Amino acid sequence: MGRARAAAGGRRAERxxxxxxxxxxxxxxxxxxxxxxxxxxxxxxxxxxxxxxxNVAGSLLLGLSITVLVERWPPTRFLRALVAVGxxxxxxxxxxxxxxxxxxxxxxxxxxxxxxxxxxxxxxxxAAAAGIGLARGRLLPxxxxxxxxxxxxxxxxxxxxxxxxxxxxxxxxxxDRPGTEQAAP
Amino acid sequence: xxxxxLLIAGALGAALRxxxxxxxxxxxGSDFPLGILVVNLSGSLVLGVxxxxxxxxxxxxxxxxxxxxxxxxxxxxxxxxxFDVVSLMENGEWGASxxxxxxxxxAGLGAAAAGLALGSLM
Numbered sequence: 001m002g003r004a005r006a007a008a009g010g011r012r013a014e015r016x017x018x019x020x021x022x023x024x025x026x027x028x029x030x031x032x033x034x035x036x037x038x039x040x041x042x043x044x045x046x047x048x049x050x051x052x053x054x055n056v057a058g059s060l061l062l063g064l065s066i067t068v069l070v071e072r073w074p075p076t077r078f079l080r081a082l083v084a085v086g087x088x089x090x091x092x093x094x095x096x097x098x099x100x101x102x103x104x105x106x107x108x109x110x111x112x113x114x115x116x117x118x119x120x121x122x123x124x125x126x127a128a129a130a131g132i133g134l135a136r137g138r139l140l141p142x143x144x145x146x147x148x149x150x151x152x153x154x155x156x157x158x159x160x161x162x163x164x165x166x167x168x169x170x171x172x173x174x175x176d177r178p179g180t181e182q183a184a185p
Numbered sequence: 186x187x188x189x190x191l192l193i194a195g196a197l198g199a200a201l202r203x204x205x206x207x208x209x210x211x212x213x214g215s216d217f218p219l220g221i222l223v224v225n226l227s228g229s230l231v232l233g234v235x236x237x238x239x240x241x242x243x244x245x246x247x248x249x250x251x252x253x254x255x256x257x258x259x260x261x262x263x264x265x266x267x268f269d270v271v272s273l274m275e276n277g278e279w280g281a282s283x284x285x286x287x288x289x290x291x292a293g294l295g296a297a298a299a300g301l302a303l304g305s306l307m
Binding site: 018019022023024025026027028029030031033034037055058059061062063066081085086088089090091092093094095096097098099101102103105106113117120121124125127128129132 | 198229253259293
């Protein structure tokens with residue numbers, strides 16, 4: 001009983017430390033987003049380039065970092081919280097994007113608002129997919145695939161995404177590195 | 186001054202997102218990313234109110250930057266949204282992927298517009 005309580009306390013402490021890692025990453029991501037918004041200061045109600053740039057770049061970075069951390073690196077306790085949930089989550093923003101779109105809509109620029117959301121969505125999805133693909137196929141040697149079921153982690157980012165290891169990911173990647181394919185079931 | 190404020194607000198916003206997401210997602214029996222959806226919609230509504238009220242009176246540019254760019258900018262996230270949509274597609278959950286996309290953008294835009302209108306009344 002005392003041991004169970006100690007274990008629960010340990011989990012709480014670890015969760016607290018993860019939350020600190022998220023906060024630290026979030027602070028740095030926010031500062032980076034602010035720097036980009038200052039550097040690319042927009043012109044009134046034109047196309048909101050700063051938000052677009054951070055959202056697409058952050059989507060690429062999140063897809064890349066999550067895939068590397070979940071599928072390639074040895075299990076880490078805080079890197080996912082720091083880099084993915086914290087930094088990438090804090091660097092990109094959803095609320096600013098939709099408020100910018102709504103403002104343009106209110107000022108008779110509904111076409112621009114729709115274009116902005118559509119382009120952000122398409123570019124963001126492509127960037128996320130490119131980040132994932134980059135981590136899997138191009139950047140790193142193919143290692144053991146694994147998933148980390150971790151109910152205590154913050155956010156599901158990466159938790160439910162590890163694909164079935166019995167399914168070959170892509171013929172190309174497997175063909176590039178003979179001998180490293182997963183054994184057929 | 187503004188840098189320090191942004192660091193604190195960004196840290197709080199990101200931690201709040203992680204907490205809300207964890208609490209909601211634990212109660213969900215599925216992969217559908219309801220936690221981030223709730224975070225993004227609530228953050229969009231509140232940012233709309235802040236921006237709407239700042240345009241008329243109230244909030245100074247300094248506090249709008251701290252609360253809007255810092256707190257709500259970090260609380261809401263675009264990258265987790267796009268990642269979730271892509272991983273749902275990867276897992277063959279096309280319906281959930283499409284629903285998450287439509288709900289996020291449609292309701293997010295609605296929440297922002299409602300917030301702007303609400304804020305301008307304040």
